[in-house]
Structure formats: C-alpha cells, structure tokens
Amino acid sequence: MNPIQEYFYRIDEPERSTLLFLRKSILESDPDHITETFSFGLPFFKYKKKMLCYLYYSKKYKRHYVSFYHGDRLDHPLLIQDGRKKFKILLINMEEDLPVEVILNLTEEVKKHIK
Template sequence: MKQVDDFFNDLTEPNKSFLLALKHIVQQHIPQLQLSIKYGLPFFTINGRLFCYFWTHKKFNHQPYISFMDGHRMQHPALLQEKRVRAKIFLMDPLADIPLTTVKQLLNEAIAFYKL
C-alpha cells in the first residue's frame, strides 16, 4: 500500500483531497475491489481484472477523472470515450462536491461486466 499512499500524497490540492474521497467512495461501494499501482496510476482490480483507475486530464486543466476499463460497453451519457479504444472516463470538478449518485450509477453499471 505504500506505493498507493505515495501516489496520493504526491498530488496537489484540490485533486489530492478529491481523489482520496473518491477512493473511499469506490472502496465502500464495492468492497471486493483491490487497489494497487499499475502503470504508475491507482488501479482498482477485481478477480485479477482491471476495473477502473484515477487520473487527471491534461487537456481539461488537470480535472480528475475515473476511467472504467470496460467503458466501451457502458452507455452512460456522462462518459467520454475520446480516442480511447476500450476505456471511457468520467470527468469531475475537484472544487465541487463529488457527484455521488452518478459515480454510484457508473460503478454499478461497470461492475455488472464482472463475475463476483
């Protein structure tokens, strides 16, 4: 977990607090997820499969986002595909409240593609 802690500790505010809160929400909503650092980013996995990760979007003023690895199968209108083949992202404003209802909807839609 030290790598995960280091990742979050190296972030600057407001993204640090925002992504730490988002991490807590994801872990509470789907306790089966495992968190580790893969490709330099905090990745959640389930049953050894990549589920989602957090990062910031360089083109959108470093807004934080959650990226769903099976996003190409998801239909939620708030998701952006951009030039990604498989993943879709959900951008969020770190100065606003986390859109809890939307995040939980996305987590529920994404977890449906995994056998628990």
C-alpha cells in the same frame, strides 16, 4: 509510504482530499471484492482481480478523471470516449459537488460486464 500513498501525496489540495474521498467510496462500495493496486504509475481498482477503473489526470482537459474499463459498453452523458477503445472517462470538476452516486453506479455497470 507505499506507491499508492505517494501518488496521492504528490497531488495538491483540495484535489487530494477529493480523490482520497472518491478512493474510499469506491473501495467501501464492495469491500469483499474491490481491491486497489498500483499499475502503470496509477491507482487501479479491481473487481475480483479484474480491471474496474482507475484515477488519473488529463493534461488535455486539465482535470482529474475516473476511467472505466468496459466503458465502450457504458452509456452515460457524462462519459467521454475520446478515442479510447475499451475505456471511457468521467472528468471531475473540483468546483462542483463530486458525483459519487454516478461514479458508484457506473462501477456497478462495469461489474456486470466482468466475467
């Protein structure tokens, strides 16, 4: 198993399936330009080799989240800055429908800020 597969394997269900679906959705949203790497022990998504977003778990909120680079330039009511300078996070509630459209729209917004 590669490190990205190991990362997801360590997550319990149903969170694992939800995050794998989100991962697939992000990668398929722009397969020619979005790639996945494993940095700092986390799955990172890059757009044309520049940072786009990553997945992680918040101990503070006890939820998984998507963290968006250039989040300081994004304005969306679901995003939380929480003391970060360049990133904003979107918490994922496993009890509700996954906001895939919102997440993909936010990745499109971030791509506009990548040179």
